[in-house]
Amino acid sequence: MMKIHATAIVDPKAELDSSVEVGPYSIIGPNVRIDAGTVVGPHVVIEGHTTIGKDNRFFQFGSIGAAPQDKKWNGEPTRLEIGSGNTIREFVTFNLGTAQDEGVTRLGDDNWISAYVHLAHDCQVGSHTIFSNNAQLAGHVHVGDHAILSGYAGVHQFCKIGAHAFIGMYTSLTQDVPPFVLVSGNPAGARGVNIEGLKRRGFTRPQIDGIRAAYKHIYRSNLTLEEAKAALLREEEAMPEAAPDIRAMRDFLGIATRGIVR
Incomplete structure (x- = not known):
């Protein structure tokens, strides 16, 4: 049986696996699908055309699947897709995609997303990444598998970050980062290979x-x-x-x- 708290609001049209847990005061919209084993903590809002895989954990106060922060968006039925095994901490904001791109924002599997992280519209994030507190992606950013973004790193729209790259704390990133490269600074500069990773x-x-x-x-x-x-x-x-x-x-x-x- 689903463990849905009495104070949670789950739209009857939402599709939740029978093993999903929903905490107090959370809200699940009509176009949301959540697969087995996922736990939604208290005070989380999941809306839009959002699909969530298995065994994710959403901590309190997240905003998942809200309208993109893009003035060109005109209510098109764009999507957010989240894979499986992700840990998504407090106060994150994940937005839907836009018609100007593929129409979908994606997060892969087994990612560790810390507090206050923002994934803007049309971002494509791979699997096994780590986003430290307050890492921020503008729209249309691509992040490869196993990449790490340190705290307060900010990424300009349309940038690409390759697999296994490491972005240092407080880095202001306005250009692309090849795989395996460690960058830091404001403006960002290449500092070597991410050998430890x-x-x-x-x-x-x-x-x-x-x-x-x-x-x-x-x-x-x-x-x-x-x-x-x-x-x-x-x-x-x-x-x-x-x-x-x-x-x-x-x-x-x-x-x-x-x-x-x-």
């Missing part, structure tokens, strides 16, 4: 050496981006164990739209 995730020494070599081509060799991409292609052939990781960095250079942090 890679070690914790089981990257081998040859993999890390290959990533460091790629970083040097991009940041330490005075190469243009086109020259750096050619150099990374040569490193893929020379360092086969690290080839997929070097390729990820090279591919990112091809999709960066705001220029990379350098």
